[in-house]
Amino acid sequence: MTAPFLSIKNLGVTFTGGTRPVRAVNDVSLDIAEGEAVALIGESGSGKSVTMRAVMRLNPEKRSKLDGQILVGGRDVMGMNARQLSSFRGGEAAMIFQEPLLALDPVYSLGDQIVESIRRHETVSRDAARARALELFEQVRIPSAKSRLDNYPHEMSGGMRQRAMIALALACRPKLLLADEPTTALDATVQIQVLLLLRELQRELGLSILFVTHDIGAAIEVADRIAVMYAGQIVEQASARDLIRSPRHPYTLGLLKSRAHDAMVKGTKLDAIPGAPPDLANLPAGCPFAPRCFLADAGCKAGPIAMQDLGPGHQARCRRLDQTALQDVG
Amino acid sequence: MSTANAILTVRGLRKYFPIKGGILGRTVKNVHAVDGVNLEVFEGETLGVVGESGCGKSTTARLLMHLIEPDEGALYFDGKLVGSPELPLKDYRRQVQMVFQDSYSSLNPRLTIEDNIAFGAKVHGTPAREALERTHDLLNRVGLDPVRFAGRYPHELSGGQRQRVNIARALALRPRVIILDEAVSALDKSVEAQVLNLLADLKEEFGLTYVFISHDLNVVRFVSDRVMVMYLGQVAEIGDADALYADPLHPYSRALLSSMPSMDPDNRTMEPALTGDPPNPIDPPSGCRFHTRCPVVSPICSGAEPALTQRAAKHLVACHAHDPASGYSAPSPKEAAE
Numbered sequence: 001m002t003a004p005f006l007s008i009k010n011l012g013v014t015f016t017g018g019t020r021p022v023r024a025v026n027d028v029s030l031d032i033a034e035g036e037a038v039a040l041i042g043e044s045g046s047g048k049s050v051t052m053r054a055v056m057r058l059n060p061e062k063r064s065k066l067d068g069q070i071l072v073g074g075r076d077v078m079g080m081n082a083r084q085l086s087s088f089r090g091g092e093a094a095m096i097f098q099e100p101l102l103a104l105d106p107v108y109s110l111g112d113q114i115v116e117s118i119r120r121h122e123t124v125s126r127d128a129a130r131a132r133a134l135e136l137f138e139q140v141r142i143p144s145a146k147s148r149l150d151n152y153p154h155e156m157s158g159g160m161r162q163r164a165m166i167a168l169a170l171a172c173r174p175k176l177l178l179a180d181e182p183t184t185a186l187d188a189t190v191q192i193q194v195l196l197l198l199r200e201l202q203r204e205l206g207l208s209i210l211f212v213t214h215d216i217g218a219a220i221e222v223a224d225r226i227a228v229m230y231a232g233q234i235v236e237q238a239s240a241r242d243l244i245r246s247p248r249h250p251y252t253l254g255l256l257k258s259r260a261h262d263a264m265v266k267g268t269k270l271d272a273i274p275g276a277p278p279d280l281a282n283l284p285a286g287c288p289f290a291p292r293c294f295l296a297d298a299g300c301k302a303g304p305i306a307m308q309d310l311g312p313g314h315q316a317r318c319r320r321l322d323q324t325a326l327q328d329v330g
Numbered sequence: 331m332s333t334a335n336a337i338l339t340v341r342g343l344r345k346y347f348p349i350k351g352g353i354l355g356r357t358v359k360n361v362h363a364v365d366g367v368n369l370e371v372f373e374g375e376t377l378g379v380v381g382e383s384g385c386g387k388s389t390t391a392r393l394l395m396h397l398i399e400p401d402e403g404a405l406y407f408d409g410k411l412v413g414s415p416e417l418p419l420k421d422y423r424r425q426v427q428m429v430f431q432d433s434y435s436s437l438n439p440r441l442t443i444e445d446n447i448a449f450g451a452k453v454h455g456t457p458a459r460e461a462l463e464r465t466h467d468l469l470n471r472v473g474l475d476p477v478r479f480a481g482r483y484p485h486e487l488s489g490g491q492r493q494r495v496n497i498a499r500a501l502a503l504r505p506r507v508i509i510l511d512e513a514v515s516a517l518d519k520s521v522e523a524q525v526l527n528l529l530a531d532l533k534e535e536f537g538l539t540y541v542f543i544s545h546d547l548n549v550v551r552f553v554s555d556r557v558m559v560m561y562l563g564q565v566a567e568i569g570d571a572d573a574l575y576a577d578p579l580h581p582y583s584r585a586l587l588s589s590m591p592s593m594d595p596d597n598r599t600m601e602p603a604l605t606g607d608p609p610n611p612i613d614p615p616s617g618c619r620f621h622t623r624c625p626v627v628s629p630i631c632s633g634a635e636p637a638l639t640q641r642a643a644k645h646l647v648a649c650h651a652h653d654p655a656s657g658y659s660a661p662s663p664k665e666a667a668e
């Protein structure tokens with residue numbers, strides 16, 4: 001097997017700006033192969049965005065502490081100096097966000113922003129950069145690409161803006177695309193178009209994609225593998241198929257069961273997991289899910305829980321997995 | 331349709347956003363954001379609102395809140411004209427609250443979470459101590475422990491945590507109607523379930539009415555009594571949630587509902603149900619606004635605008651194909667496939 005393109009090992013991120021340190025990411029290990037798409041799902045506040053930002057070194061450096069290791073294409077991201085970082089960001093790795101309006105500059109046309117980004121990373125003529133910008137717009141299927149290059153962000157619809165942001169992210173031919181909830185703000189007709197686009201880019205350009213979403217349907221449409229986060233840790237990861245059909249971690253089971261779906265009778269209560277996640281500034285010694293887990297016993301609260309192998313590519317961080325083999329998630 | 335128990339009634343609502351140009355900054359064009367919306371929201375119901383990004387859902391919500399002035403149209407609450415001596419704006423505002431799509435914009439970054447939530451209630455005359463107690467109770471109910479979260483600032487929360495603060499803030503004033511604009515879209519499915527259960531409990535406890543805007547079609551179906559589908563500033567279809575999902579009448583509604591992601595990893599979606607770009611709201615298409623993308627368009631569609639008309643029990647749709655008198659002729663299957 002070849003080395004993964006993105007390799008995160010024992011990543012920790014601690015925010016130190018407040019009165020007590022907040023352990024937002026705690027011992028996260030995740031590999032993404034070249035041309036592979038991985039979806040990160042899980043609890044709100046569990047560290048999905050912080051993990052992603054750590055890969056780009058976008059967390060506030062003065063108020064946070066990083067530990068562990070992040071390798072992208074074999075290069076050590078944590079060791080990069082400012083100059084290396086600025087060529088890395090937007091060069092080898094690019095990120096897209098839920099709200100394109102925050103990432104795009106309102107006073108420049110999209111064409112100019114792409115040209116600018118290309119010329120920041122490479123020495124090419126303005127015309128050549130412009131030609132590449134047009135190619136990119138065509139690649140992300142923006143209709144009338146040529147005239148659209150002169151559009152300002154506010155002149156585009158939400159879906160088109162999201163595509164324009166993907167085009168901007170692809171400007172310097174990155175190998176790794178990080179996408180933080182890229183379709184949450186889009187309606188279903190546009191969402192499916194953007195998801196299909198991501199899948200094509202993955203196939204055509206061999207992009208590695210790490211993609212955060214709350215929409216399990218969206219994860220299934222794009223991801224080869226799915227990782228589930230809870231309280232700063234990855235608690236389960238598997239192929240999309242195994243994760244959906246035979247989830248094993250009690251949190252994953254709860255998450256999948258709590259969805260509103262078409263078979264539900266109106267007026268019934270949704271199956272929410274009772275309780276709330278732990279305080280990241282005061283994490284328990286044992287399993288962070290124990291206070292809410294239907295299987296928790298005294299052993300779960302004693303100390304850290306190790307990742308267990310369940311089969312090829314399927315792992316879960318739980319010591320009672322023998323009890324979850326037959327759970328029905330409906 | 332009876333308006334007897336309509337808590338909100340909207341007549342002929344229109345809002346254009348001017349686009350300024352030239353050296354004099356004159357209005358050169360208009361974005362037709364909301365263009366002739368008629369609507370009733372019944373007391374105690376949940377009305378779901380879905381539609382394409384940019385079709386005017388948030389603008390409609392802001393018009394209902396009276397945060398922006400309509401160019402045309404009238405808004406009635408309990409049968410009283412909003413903004414008239416009978417119902418001054420200030421009295422109206424206390425009764426209708428909104429959770430905004432953008433969780434940052436509606437919180438004051440310099441106030442703690444606790445102060446953000448209590449602020450509105452204090453402005454409207456609730457004693458500080460009572461406002462604080464209510465705030466802590468609400469924080470608990472949206473699943474944020476006040477001990478940990480009350481003293482934090484908005485930027486110290488995750489997106490989903492901030493959205494729950496917004497829900498608590500809207501509830502703090504004990505309104506009768508709450509407009510929820512993508513209020514749960516930033517939440518994971520389990521927290522979303524908690525919040526939806528909470529909204530259902532509060533609805534029962536206080537007899538609330540909800541207008542629930544969302545892109546998540548599964549959630550809309552689950553929470554809504556009725557659903558309204560919008561396209562390019564207008565109502566395309568409105569009806570009982572179950573009937574509309576089982577048998578959508580408008581071709582846009584059909585495309586929307588068949589765009590829901592597949593839940594089967596071995597059977598992923600291969601083709602989008604709707605292609606082509608949404609038309610420009612500055613210069614909307616003539617006749618039916620969907621005619622540029624409609625798979626069953628007929629020559630009549632670009633000429634005449636279809637009116638929103640009742641076609642089945644409590645089910646209204648704006649489409650010539652459902653009007654026998656419109657002169658609509660269905661394309662042959664061959665044409666339709668092209």
Ligand SMILES: Nc1ncnc2c1ncn2[C@@H]1O[C@H](COP(=O)(O)OP(=O)(O)OP(=O)(O)O)[C@@H](O)[C@H]1O
Pocket residue numbers: 015017018022024043044045046047048049050051060280485486487488489490491516517518
């Ligand atoms: N600058 C910061 N200072 C202190 N705590 C922070 C900071 N940024 C994030 N956090 C905390 O770190 C945790 C992880 O946040 P993150 O944004 O990664 O969550 P997430 O999994 O992306 O959640 P969501 O699904 O709601 O977006 C949260 O509990 C959040 O409150």
Ligand SMILES: Nc1ncnc2c1ncn2[C@@H]1O[C@H](COP(=O)(O)OP(=O)(O)OP(=O)(O)O)[C@@H](O)[C@H]1O
Pocket residue numbers: 158185187347348361362363381382383384385386387388389390431611
């Ligand atoms: N202040 C404004 N000035 C100019 N145009 C505006 C303004 N606010 C909204 N618009 C435009 O009005 C139209 C309707 O926008 P609105 O935000 O109501 O859509 P929406 O249905 O809520 O979309 P989404 O699902 O993406 O939230 C869009 O074309 C938008 O660009």
Ligand code: SF4
Pocket residue numbers: 249250251287288289290291293294295296297300305317318319320
């Ligand atoms: S380790 Fe124990 S508490 Fe944690 S998820 Fe497994 S059974 Fe539950």
Ligand code: SF4
Pocket residue numbers: 580581582618619620621622624625626627628631636648649650651
């Ligand atoms: S009126 Fe015509 S174009 Fe419009 S939705 Fe109906 S069939 Fe399609």
Ligand SMILES: [Mg+2]
Pocket residue numbers: 048049050488489
């Ligand atoms: Mg996030």
Ligand SMILES: [Mg+2]
Pocket residue numbers: 387388389431511
């Ligand atoms: Mg909106």
